[in-house]
Amino acid sequence: MIDSIPALMVVLPLMAGVITVFTGKGDKPWAWATAITGIVFAMSIALLAEVTAHGPVTYNFGNWPSQYGIAYTIDAMNGFVLFVVSLIAAVTTYYSRLSVKDEIPNDRLHIFYALWLLTICGLLGITITGDTFNVYVLLEISSLTLYALIAMGYRRDRRALTASLRYVILGSVGASFxxxxxxxxxxxxxxxxxxxMHDRLQVLIHNDEYSRTIMVAYAFLLVGLSLKLALFPLHMWLPNAYTYAPSAVTGLVAATATKVAVYMTIRFLFGIFGRDFSFGAVESSDVLLTCAGLGVLYTGIQAARQNNVKSVLAWSSLGQIGYIVIGFSLNNENGLTGSVVHILNHALIKGGMFLALGCVAYRLGGTRLTHLKGLGRKMPWTMAAFTAGGLGLIGFPLxxxxxxxxxxxxxxLDAGNWLILVVIMLGSLLAVIYVFRVVYAIYFGEAEPDSVHATEAPASMVVCTWILIGMSLVCGLWSEWSVDLAxxxxxxxxxGFGGAH
Amino acid sequence: MLNLLVIDGVLLFLVTITALAVIEMRNLFAVTMLTGVYSLLMAAVWTNMHAVDVAFTEAAVGAGISTILILGTLVHVGVKERRREKSLNLSALLIVTLTGGALIYGTLDMPAFGDPEAPVQTHRFQKLFDQNVGKVPVTDTHHVEAVAHGAEQHGGEQHGAHEDEFHGHVYNTVTSLLADYRSFDTMFETAVILSAGLSMIMLLRRRSDEEIEAATQRTERVDPDTIKTERMDPKTTQTVRVDSPPGSDSSGADKKLAAEIAEAVDSAEQIQHDAPEETDKGDQV
Amino acid sequence: MKNMEDQVVLRVFSKIMIPFIIIFGFYVITHGELGPGGGFQGGVILASAFILYGLVFGKDQLAEAAPPRVVEGLAAFGVLLYSGVGAWCLLAGGNFLDYSYIIPPAEGAVIPHLDGGAEIWGMILVEYGVGITVCTVMITVYNMITEEAEA
Amino acid sequence: MDLHTYSVVAMAIPLLGAAAILAFGRWPNLREGATLLTAAALLAVVSCGIAPLVLVDGFWTGAWEAPAFELIHMVPDLALSFKIEPLGLVYALVASSLWLMNSVYAIGYMRGNKEEHQTRFYLCFAVAMFSVMGIAFASNMFTLFVFYEVLTLSTFPLVSHKGTPHAVRSASTYLGILVFTSVCLLLVGVIATAVVTGGAENGYAGLDFTRGGVFLNYLNEGGDVAKGIVGLLFILYIYGIGKAALMPSHRWLPAAMVAPTPVSAFLHAVAVVKAGVFSVLKITVYIFGTGTLAAISGTDWLIYMAGFTIVVASFIAMFQDNLKRRLAYSTISQLSYIIMAAGLATLGGAVAPIAIMAGGMHIIAHAFGKITLFFAAGSIYTAAHKTDVSQLDGIGRRMPWTMAAFAIASLSMIGVPPTAGFLSKWYLLSGALTSADGGGTLSTVQWYAVVVIFLSTVLNAGYFLPIVHRAFFRPLSADAEAHPHGEAPKPIVLALCCTAVGTVALFFCSDLAVALVEQLQAGFPSSLVNGGF
Incomplete structure (x- = not known):
């Protein structure tokens, strides 16, 4: 059974998701989904341990040699991302019980959780697979289910439909690219x-064969992936989708979907095309750095202008994606390590903060800045989590x-690029502004009449929020393990390709 | 060979004409019919390229069932497409042209259609077509060294020499690819279909009575502020329109049972309301 | 749609056609490994029979012939059948979707069923999984679209 | 107890105090008791526990060489670790002794003015003191940066205490400038330092404060850094430490004047600006090393800029009618003495130890003087509700204790013996008049420093003495006659008298202070200039 973990990582959520359709009403779909995501998380830890200890693992479906059938290849890179995704999935699933009951019509909870598990299955599958077409198929699953989950909207907010539709269109363009x-x-x-493919491409590139086709393929992949990871200026689908989606869905999506897209980008640029091609033959470094750098500044300014706190965080996610893109575009070890470790840290921070907002929405029915005023006294634990997360967004030491x-x-600095360092710092400064705006309202604002009677959110929700935020703090203080993995x-x-050579 | 080229040329011409007509037509009913025609023509193209399975699918799905489903949608949407204010969106045209140009540019270096020397033919797939791929002995599968080693020696050859050679044979190569070598992909394709269905159920199913009751109780906690229409910054989020005229969904009305039901219906109308504009923007990307 | 039910020619002709369409659908699914076709195409053809029935005889009749809850359940069942085949192979000792193990191997065999017989069984089962899901999802989509119209 | 372990104790005390304050929030007397007890305990630990250990003869070969106390190790170059050294102890001593005074004063002030949110107020004070101890005992640049930021954040609620839109706006200016400079300049400098000096991963000092300077050691070990980079980094550090208020990044200091007076005293004397100049001294000595800076010989700008700040800020102070604003500009001017000392130290050679001693002394002298002045200003506000210099006619007769203390502190600011201010100015002057190469010739920039010191003394007298004159020698105005008032509440008077006495006492009993700065001098490596470039 241990050997089958790579397959079960993806197959289990798939089968469980399908079975969820039959689980009926009440808390049963939730309990089922929680159990499954918990098992998947445990398996991801086992897998990561195995990969760290003994090197890459391969699993051949149908027992066909990997060149003919489909193979999963897990190395240090996707083992790490799998861990992140399944961790977030497990926590948000456990968190979702009350929040989803509150926001989703109760006669279709089983469908909701079926789609939820299928999303997780898709995200895990994209990460784990060693087959390019399999990436596309699982991307379809995760995207399609996400469109639906987002379109449900926070208490069927109709703006979610528009947001989801835009996501559908841009997401489909990205997928077809x-x-x-x-x-x-x-x-x-x-x-x-x-x-x-990596082996063959290296030979072709070396011999200068099919160079135009390779170039066009590279361009299409890069643009498609940029759309999926919401790199500025291809980010338009993201802010509203995150803002109007149900709280738990936002928590899951914000922490995982774009991270998985980032992983795919790293895999394609470094793993398949190879850095000599991606950052040598075609100088994508400058383009990516420019987009990401401008994105960091632009999205920071936008975040500071939003009045819905979910929107603030959504724009801030775009900025953080910018940092991650900057990191790997620098094409050196420190930069890439920073990117990878930021995938984990940002997932924890942003996931936790969105869950905290979910608590607010559960108690107050909204997440606008006015709702959060003076909540520091009413919901001390939730707000402390939010604040700690905010410090993380700023990039506060510790x-x-x-x-x-x-x-x-x-x-x-290794790349000798001082300008981008300044951009990162300016981005942090903008983060100070938008986080501080919210935190100030929380602790120094006067509560609105509607929220006078608000109380601390239910324990299960607060605990989940704190698991993520607490882990982000742990990763800030005792960071050696996460940095080593990264x-x-x-x-x-x-x-080149994850140590398979 | 020449005959095939002539047929291809004629089909391509017809396909182009149909596609342009689909874009230009304002009567959605006619557009639906034309997409059916388009699919049929494409099925002919596939057949001409010896991709019979693809042609079959195109005919069944493209020309058949999706036409019916689009017609079903037209019942809600109506058959008239709203006039666009700007007839020609230059930037969209530019981007589409660039994309198309890039795709064609990429084909310049590609192996010719049906070239027996193409990598697809020579690299791995010859063995696939011959269905002469040996399975990996179970005990070797779990560490990458074994497989990487295999890759260096050109895949399954050492397995082919293995005494446990696999002799499975399926007459239709496409099916053996889809349902055997890459059946894992096909499983997910099926799951994609299922998720589409589940999404439809979740988004469009009418609420049951008990649910409506529960929703009414819940709305008492809803803060009016959340329902207020929020205008986004026009520069950054150009395509967000105000979803409904201000005041139409005031908090008072929302608490009523009728509004709850209306909302479900509205959500469907909403799609129709926004769809053409959103599609516009989608083209630009 | 109401007046479609009054068209006698349509009704009679549909009643004759529908059984043939269904048989053809099953044929396409089953014979995928011999000729063109397979679960996707066959499923769509099957669905078109039901949708034709629904179009001509009305939604309620369709709901009677194919109750929506059953249809939705079958949609999930199709995927479950497919992945179940895979899981079965896994439990039998092979890798996921290794059809060689679909019939439990004889004692001591390193790689079982090398003659491909088990392979065929696996393919047919998964093709039926695909067919069931595709067919039922299409019907569901049709149901959902028409449901809203009458609400 | 091991010396470096003491640093954690010194940090734990204010933190425990903060917890106690939070717990006793509902009982004001208990809460204030906790504050006082914490402050007293901290002072006891720092002065009786740590100071003797630092003053032993073999400090630099013994205790300093012992490994730092590492609280948390994150990744190479990033660790929270602490180490006690004389410069840090100077700062810790000043801050902990003045915190006790300030707490006594704050109790009188807050109760006298019936301020709200007092628990938050004392809590933030304690947290700020925690970060002060962190800054003082940080053993690497990263730790210093962390606590520098914590200090900024924890003082924000103090500055915006009144909660009025004006207060919030001013507090935002305060926060904005400090965060902007520290993130966009200081942090860039820190990251760049880790990169250009090889980093801990490659066996170099990385960001650890090193005797002689990280850069100097790196160069001596065969490392290679461009002179231009070192110069650029020095600029990044100096302007990144916005709390040092070197013009033009001084704007936050006048803006922070909206805060209650104990907070102003805390900002100007106890903690915040001192954290700035202390950090400047520390990076000059332990990160760059005066030898390195002397070798790149591109740091004269710092002395010119400091001199400019001294003179200009003094001029501005002269025309401020609001007493606290006048004091604020005085602080800007006085801080630049310390920065000038750091600048002189970068000339290297024999100048460096004396200049650093002068800087250390001036931290002490200015702290005691300035806190007295602010206490007096707050005392006047509490008793008479007066904020402007022009309202102070004859007030010395009604508030003799307050104005006497004010007069003594003013003399210290000007540098008149027998006050502490004289000592530090003496050191500074002798630093400026010492030849760097031992040949007896002074460079232009040193002459410039001498001129600035004399000019500023005149200016200091020009804006402090008129106040004293007004208070004692002018008749009470008619308006003041109509509103009789007496001295301020007893805790306030007690606190300001103590600090005024301290100002004088430091002149006569300067043993501890002098011993500390001499210990610091002893720590300078014998070979200061090394041609590593």
């Missing part, structure tokens, strides 16, 4: 397996957010 890119690559390499920025900063991943990625 990916498909075109993968198709072109398949056409000239004759394979879909990532390791194999929080998880700082570690990633530190390494990205080191990477920037550095391993970075080394593996820089070496």
């Amino acid at each position: 990916l498909l075109l890119g993968i198709g072109y690559l398949m056409m000239i390499t004759g394979t879909l397996n990532m390791v194999d 929080t998880g957010g700082f570690i990633g920025k530190w390494y990205i900063g080191l990477g920037a 550095a391993n991943a970075a080394k593996a990625m820089l070496a």
Whole structure:
């Protein structure tokens, strides 16, 4: 059974998701989903331990050799991302019981949790797979289910439909670009397996064969992935989708979906095309750094202008994605380590903060700035979590957010790029502004008449919020383990295909 | 060969004409019919390329069932497309042209159609077509060294020499690819279909009576502020329209049972209301 | 749609056609490994029979012939059948979806069923999984679209 | 107890105090008792526990070489670790002794003015003191940066205490400038230091404060850094430490004047600005090393800028009618003495130890003088509700204790013996008049420093003495006659008298202070200038 963990990581949520349709009403779908995500999380830890100890693991579906069938390949990089995704999935699922009951019509909770598990299955599958077309198929599952989950909206907020529709359109454009890119690559390499494709591509690039096709495939993949990870200026789908989605869904999506897209980008740029091509033959570094740098500044300003706190966090997510993109675009070990470790830290921080907002929404029925005024006394634990998360977003030392920025900063100087370092710092400054606006309202604002009687959110919700925020603090203080994992991943990625050679 | 090229040319011409007509037509009923025609023509193209399975699917799904489903949608949406204010969106045209241009540029280096020397033919797939791929002995599968080692020696060859050679044979290569070698993908494709169905159920199913009751109780806690229409910054989120005229969903009305039901209906109307504009923006990307 | 039920020719012709469409759908699913076709195409063809029934005889008749709850359950069942085949192979000792194990191997065999017989069984089962899901989802989509119209 | 372990005790005390204050929030007497007890305990630990250990003869070869107390190790170069050294002890001693005074004073002031949110007030004070101890005993640049930021954040609620829109706006200016400079300049400098000096991963000192300076050691070990980079980093550090209020980043200091007087005293004397200049001294000595800076010989700008700040801020102070604003500009001017000392130290050679001693002394002298002045200003506000200099005619007769203390502190500011201010100015002057290369010639910039010191003494007298004159030698105005008032509440008077006495006492019994700064001098490596470039 241990050997089958790679398959079960994805198959289990899939089958469980389908079975959820039959679980009936009440808390049963939730309990079922919680159990499954818990098991998946445990498996991800086992897998990560195995990969760290003994190197990459491969699983062949249908027992066909990986070049013919579909293979999962888990190395230090995706082992780490799997851990992040399944951790967030487990916590948000446990959290979701009351919040989802409150926001989703109760006659379709089983459908909701079925889609929820399928989303998780898709995200895990994208991360774990070693097959490029499999990436696309699982991307479809995760996207399609996410569109629906987001469209449900916070208490069927109709703006969620518009937001979701925009996500559908841009997401589909992104996915089809990916498909075109993968198709072109398949056409000239004759394979879909990532390791194999990498080997073949290196030979082709070296011999200068099919160079125009490779170039076009690269361009399409890069644009498609940028859409999926919401890189400025292709970010338009994200803010409203996060703002109007149900609270628990926002928590799950914000912490995982874009992270998985980032992982895919790193995998394609470093793992499949190889850094010599991605940052040598085509100088994508400058383009990516420009987009991400401008994005950090622009989204920071936007975040400071929002009145819905969920919106603030959504815009801030875009900025944080910018940091991650900056990190790997620097094309050196420190930068990439920073990116990878920031995937974890930002997932924890942003997940926790959105869950905290979910608590607010549960008690007050909204997450506008006016709702949060004076909540520091009414919901001390939730608000403390939010504040701690906010410090993380700023990148305050001793929080998880700082570690990633530190390494990205080191990477920037290793690359001799002082300008981007200044941009990162200006971004942090904007983060200070938008976080401080909210925190000030929380602790120094006068409570609105409607929220005078608000009390602390239910324990289960607060505990989940604190698990994520607490972990982000732990990752900020005792960060060696996460940085070591990230550095391993970075080394593996820089070496071409995750250490398979 | 020449005959095939002529047929291809004619089909391509017809496909292009149909596509342009779909774009230009304002009567959605006619557009639906034309998409059916388009799919049928495409099925012919696939057949011409010897991709019979694809052609079959295109005919069944594209020309058949999706036409019916689009018609079903038209019942809600109506058959008239609203006039657009700007007939030609230059930036969208530019981006679409660039994308198309890039795709064509990429084909310049591609192996010719049906070229027996193409990597797809020579690299791995010859063995797939011959269905002569050996399975990996179970005991070797779990560490990448074994597989990487296999990759260096050109895949399954050492397995082919293995005494446990696999002799499975399926007449339709496409099916063997879809349902055997890559059946894991196909499983997820099926799951994609299922999630589409589940999404439809979740978003469109009418609420049961008990649910409506529960919702009414819940709305008493809803703060009016959340329902207020929030205008986003026009510069950054150009495509967000105000979803409904101000005041139409005031807090008082929302508490009423009727409003709850109306909301469900509205949500469907909402899609129709926004769809054309959103699609516009989608083209620009 | 109401007046469609009054069209006698349509009704009679549909009644004759529908059984043939259904049989053809099953044929396409079953014979996927021999000729063109498979679960996707066959499922769609099956669904078109039901949708035709619904169009001509009305929604209520369709709901009677294919109750929505059953249809939705079957949609999930299809995927479950597919992944169940995979899981069965896994439990039998092989990798996920290794059809060689679909019939439990003889004692001591390193790789069982190398003649491909088990492979065929696996394919047919999963093709039926696909077919069931595709067919029922199409019907569900049709149901959902028409449901809103009459609400 | 091991010396470096003491640092954690010194930090734990204010933190425990904060917890006690929070717990006793509902009982004001208990709460204030907790504050006083904490302050007293802290002073006891720092002066009786730590100081003797630092003053032993073999400190630099013994205790200093012992490994730092590492609280948390995150990743290479990033660790929260603490180490006690003479410069930090100077700062810790000043802060802990003045915190006790300030607490006594604050109790009188807050009760006298019936301020709200007192629990939050004392809580933030305790947390700020916690970060002060962290800054004082930080053993690497990262730890210093962390506590520097904690100090900024924990003082924000203090500055915006009144909660009026004006107060909040001013507090935002305060926070904005300090955070902007520290994040965009200081943090960039810190990251760059880790990169250009090799980093801990490669076996170098990384960000750890090192005797002689991280850069100097790196260069001596065969490292290579461009002179331009070192110069640039020095600029980043100096302006990144916004709390040092070197022009033009001084704007936050006048803005913070909206705070209650105990807070102003805390900002100007006890903690915040001192954290700034202390950090400047510390990075000059332990990060760059005066030898390195002397070798790049591009740091004259710092002395020019400090001199400019001294003179200009003094001029501005002269025309401020609001007493607290006048004091604020005086602080800006006085801080630049310390920065000038750091600047002189960068000339290297024999100047450096004397200049650093002068800087250390001036931290002490200015702290005692300025806290007395602010106490007096608050005392006047509490008793007479007067805020402007022009309202102070004849007030010395009604508030003799307050104005006497004010006069003594003013003399210290000007640098008249027998006050502490004289000592520090003496050191500074002798630093400026010492030749760097031992040949007896002074550079232009040193002459400039001498001129600035004399000019500023005149200016100081120009804006302090008129106040004293008004208070004692002018008749009471008609308006004041109509509103009789007496001395301020007893805790206030007690506190300000203590600090005034302290100002004088430091002149006569300067043993401890002098011993400390001499210990600091002893810590300078014998070979200061090394041609590593």
